[in-house]
Each structure stands twice: as C-alpha cells, then as structure tokens.
Amino acid sequence: MADVQDLFGRLPEAGPTRAANRRKVLLAVAIKSGTQADIAYRTLLSQATVSAAVRELVEAGLVPGTKERGKIVLSPVNDVGVGVHLGTNHTTVVARRLDADFDQVTSRVSSEGVSRGWHRALPEVRQMIDAAIAGTGGRRSDVFSLGIAVPRMINPRTGGFTQPILPPWREGDDPAGDLGAWLGVRTFIDNDANLGALAERTYGTREHAETVVYVKASTGIGAGIIVHTSVLRGHGGMAGEIGHLTVDPNGAVCQCGGRGCLETVIGADALIAQVHGARTRNGAPVLETLEQVIAAAHARDAVCMRVIRDAGRILGQSLAQLCNLLNPDLVVLGGRLAQSQLLLEGCRESLQRFALPGAVVENPQFVLDSSELGTWAEAQGALILGLRGMEYAGSNA
Ligand SMILES: [Zn+2]
DSSP: OOGGHHHHHHSSOOOOOHHHHHHHHHHHHHOOOBOOOOOOHHOOOOOHHHHHHHHHHHHSSOOOOTTTOOOOBOBBBOOOOEEEOOSSSOEEEEEEEEOOOTOOOOEEESSSSSSTTTHHHHHHHHHHHHHHHTTOOOOGGEEEEEEEEEOOBBOTTTTTTTTOTTTTTTTOOOOHHHHHHHHHHHHEEEEHHHHHHHHHHSSSOOOOEEEEEEEEEESEEEEEEEETTTOOTTTTTTTTTTGGBBTTSSSSSTSSSOBBBBBHHHSSHEEEEEEEHHHHTHHHHHHHHHHHHHHHHHOOOHHHHHHHHHHHHHHHHHHHHHHHOOSHHHHESEEEGGGGGGHHHHHHHHHHSSSSTTTTTOOOOOEEEEEESSGHHHHHHHHHHHHHHHHHHHOOO
16 A cells, blocks of 8 residues: 655655655645646646656556546555644544545544633543544554644744734643644644635635635634635734724724724624623523524524624625725635524625625625535644645655
C-alpha cells in the first residue's frame, strides 16, 4: 500500500520546483479528487504542470493510472486527515482516510465546548479525536495532518492568538501545540469563520465563485472572506471580524471593549436575553440555549420567530456594507443560528434594501444562501487547512 508520508522517499530525484508542484498536486487531490483541469484551477498551476506531476505520482503508485479527462484520485493509503472545531459550546471532530471522498468522514460531536477553559476541555477532545480516527479503521500513528478551527483571531504569521484574547481562551493556551505534540504531527490553526469559508468554497457546489463571504452566526458572529482560493486574513488575522462592527454607538459594551458591536445585538447571549425578557413577561417557560430558541422558532413561537428574523435583518445591514466593499458572488450563512430559515429571510430583506443594487439585486451572479455543509463546515475547513499547511511545511523542509 502506498503511503503519502514517504512521498519524497518513493519519488525520483527532482528539482525543488518539480517536487513542490507534485506535492501541491498530491495534497490538492487528497483535499478533493477532480479532473486535471479542476486541480489546475485549485492549485493555480498550468494544466501541463499538473499533467507532468500526475504522471510522476502514477509512476510512484500514489495515483492510479487515469484517462486524460478522468478524475484523479489517490491510490489506497493508510493516512488520515483530522479536522477539529473547538467552539465555545460545542466541539466537532472529523477524520477521513485521504483516499476517501471528502464527504466520507467519521465524526464526533460534543455539546461540551471550551467554555470552561481549554485545559478542562483537552482530555475529551483527545478522546473524540481517537474515536474519530478509529472510525476510519486507522490508528493514531496514521494521522498525516491536523487542522484546528477556533472562534478567535489567529495571527497568520505566528499561528498564535491575536490580542485581545477573549475568554474562555487565555494567554498561553496553545491547542495546536498541545494536540500536535500528542499526535506527533505539525498542526495548523485558524479562525473558524475563515475555515467555514474554505470548506464551503472547496466542498460546496459553487467552487467557481470568485469572491466568497461565509458568515458564522453562533455564540459569536464572524466572517471568512475568500478571494479565488486564498483566505483573506489581513495583517493580524482580523479580516472579517464582522461581529465587532459598530451597529449601535450607544449600545451595550462588548467583550472586545467596543460599544454596540454587532455581536452585542445578535450574538447568542443577546438573543437569549431578548427571548427571556419577553417570555418572562408573558409567563412562558424560560429558554436557556440558542438551540432551544431556534427549536421554538421552528415550532412557530412568535417571540422566537421575531427575534431570529430581526437578527437576520440586522445581520443583513452589516452584510450590505460588506457587499458594497467586496462585491462577492456568494454569501453563505453558517453556524447554529443559520439553521433557521428565518435568519436567511431577514438577511435577504436587508441586503435588498441597503446594498448597492449592482452588488446584489441587479447582479445575476450574486447568491445568498445557507451553508451546504451545515454545522460541519468549520471542522471540514480545519481538515483542509491541515492538508494545505503540509504543503508549506513540505516546502520548508
Ligand atoms: Zn466587540
């Protein structure tokens, strides 16, 4: 059985560019199989370069021989890619043999997130990773790559948290270092909205959308921005921090130190508080979680429906500004709040009202939709990040 880990050992000597190109092609195929044209589009390599790299991979037994227009897949390998989403109130782990299709992941989900601190969460996260790996038929030593998604800003240069590090995360917490050392692989970490955007762009049905905005609406609000195949991170990893746009200069103080940030108005705590106030007055039972509010809205509870639809309208106002700035083809709503269609409806109303017509209403390319990957997007994006990161780890080796 071929083994991705000893790629360099199995291939003939080559110059650094050729070696980097075939590594890039191999990892692109591990992320998602596709035709030579697909792989050229994703890697920004020419079709001739992809074709030459594929020939070498076929000779090495890493890719079975393929017809010119056929799909390029990996030969059977033992290697496993892992993606972990460390939310505040939930944890999601996905694992996949790299020769399997991207949707053939085994997964573990827990309603226990990092809300009580990273070091209290770590033992359960390790158990979940072990269980997900076992589900692929593999062992811990088969793990080739690990990516982590966190709802915090990550400095793209250092891989560490960008200040201010908001609770429950604390200075010195190092999930990539802790899990990477435990698994024995170099580990990559990024903001979860960025990785949700990466997964939607890669695994959704609109892979050719040029500019993509993915909004994660959950405990907090964040956005990931993709231009072609690149995630726009900004100097300190702050790009897309839509949750801290000011929407009410006289509003509540935010945990970031700002006042009236979008998150103080439509973050989970704010929505639960609004529902709580109204239901206390009308004597209905108290709802304590975002999931309960969403479920009640599905059951046509008038208060919860109003709260979520209005949250969509307010989100839409901020997104209208973003659409005027970036003119995206595709805006995807993800995160737990997006499980309610009411959010999408409210958002659509505001986009039509507040965005430039040419950016949205009169743009035939423009699509606003809810996530195709649902609550798996961020963990799937983390798995992609782990594989993409190995490309750069390899080129530095
Ligand atoms: Zn804020």
